[in-house]
Amino acid sequence: MSFVGKHAIVTGAGSGIGAALSRALADRGAKVVCADIDGSAAESVAAATGGVAVKLDVTDAVAVQRTVDDVLDRAGRLDFMFNNAGIFWGGDTEKLSLQQWNSIIDVNLRGVVHGIAAAYPVMIAQKAGHIINTASLAGLTAAGQLSSYVATKHAVVGLSLSLRAEAAAHGIGVLAVCPGAVETPILDKGAVGGFDGREYFFRGHRTSRGYPPDRLAADTLRAVEAHKALLVRPARASVAWMLGRLSPTLLNRISIGYVERQRRSQQSPASRG
Numbered sequence: 001m002s003f004v005g006k007h008a009i010v011t012g013a014g015s016g017i018g019a020a021l022s023r024a025l026a027d028r029g030a031k032v033v034c035a036d037i038d039g040s041a042a043e044s045v046a047a048a049t050g051g052v053a054v055k056l057d058v059t060d061a062v063a064v065q066r067t068v069d070d071v072l073d074r075a076g077r078l079d080f081m082f083n084n085a086g087i088f089w090g091g092d093t094e095k096l097s098l099q100q101w102n103s104i105i106d107v108n109l110r111g112v113v114h115g116i117a118a119a120y121p122v123m124i125a126q127k128a129g130h131i132i133n134t135a136s137l138a139g140l141t142a143a144g145q146l147s148s149y150v151a152t153k154h155a156v157v158g159l160s161l162s163l164r165a166e167a168a169a170h171g172i173g174v175l176a177v178c179p180g181a182v183e184t185p186i187l188d189k190g191a192v193g194g195f196d197g198r199e200y201f202f203r204g205h206r207t208s209r210g211y212p213p214d215r216l217a218a219d220t221l222r223a224v225e226a227h228k229a230l231l232v233r234p235a236r237a238s239v240a241w242m243l244g245r246l247s248p249t250l251l252n253r254i255s256i257g258y259v260e261r262q263r264r265s266q267q268s269p270a271s272r273g
């Protein structure tokens, strides 16, 4: 499969993984619409990659449809839909407001649904295309204090694998990208009630770094070429996934350890290294 001259939309393109996907696609000769709720972030990524910037809130189904329609008007086709925009909440579940629950469902799940509702019929008519949904390792395993995030990402994995089964007959591929911690600004966002993402994800090794987004983007495009169903990165994320499948009890015990460590660190923030 070649990306040269192909038309792609990337949501959440203004930062992190979405920006890296936009760069990787542009490097391979694709024409990219960089869409983000942060219009100026979308513009800087589009300017650096020769793409088109769109200020887009993926929770707005009409706006997502308009973004797809604009590509069709301009290019006559849409080859790749990257439903990547996402937000994160970390912390004790009882501290999450209903507004926070709704916001994460709206962005992480409904945002993907809106992308599929707009792009999939176009791809069916073309008899070709690829839908790439950024889920997470959290879509394959359970993790205490990440319940809202885990719920939305499980939904995205289930949606992607189900759609993949019926899309194949139309010549359309579907991939769910399931990374562990990736070094992007999201790691420092979404803290509820003193939660510390870096402390949590790197088990106290706060100077550790996540998987590089540009490597994940390159892996993702290779997984698209290989028509993979799931991409799990880095290798230790695959180990966690397999462990959870082999022994949910052990996964639960490990998850309890993460929660206990996080609570200890919240009680004594001075001890953070």
Ligand SMILES: NC(=O)c1ccc[n+]([C@@H]2O[C@H](COP(=O)([O-])OP(=O)(O)OC[C@H]3O[C@@H](n4cnc5c(N)ncnc54)[C@H](O)[C@@H]3O)[C@@H](O)[C@H]2O)c1
Residues within 6 Å of the ligand: 011, 012, 013, 014, 015, 016, 017, 018, 035, 036, 037, 038, 041, 056, 057, 058, 059, 084, 085, 086, 087, 088, 107, 111, 134, 135, 136, 137, 178, 179, 180, 181, 182, 183, 184, 185, 186, 187, 189, 210
């Ligand atoms: N970084 C990680 O460790 C990691 C791991 C697994 C999965 N993910 C997933 O990867 C995706 C990208 O996250 P990232 O790590 O690059 O984070 P990020 O915060 O760097 O980027 C997310 C982007 O999405 C945009 N966005 C947020 N809400 C939006 C909305 N309603 N409409 C349009 N754009 C919106 C933000 O403005 C931002 O530019 C997310 O779905 C996230 O859940 C991230």
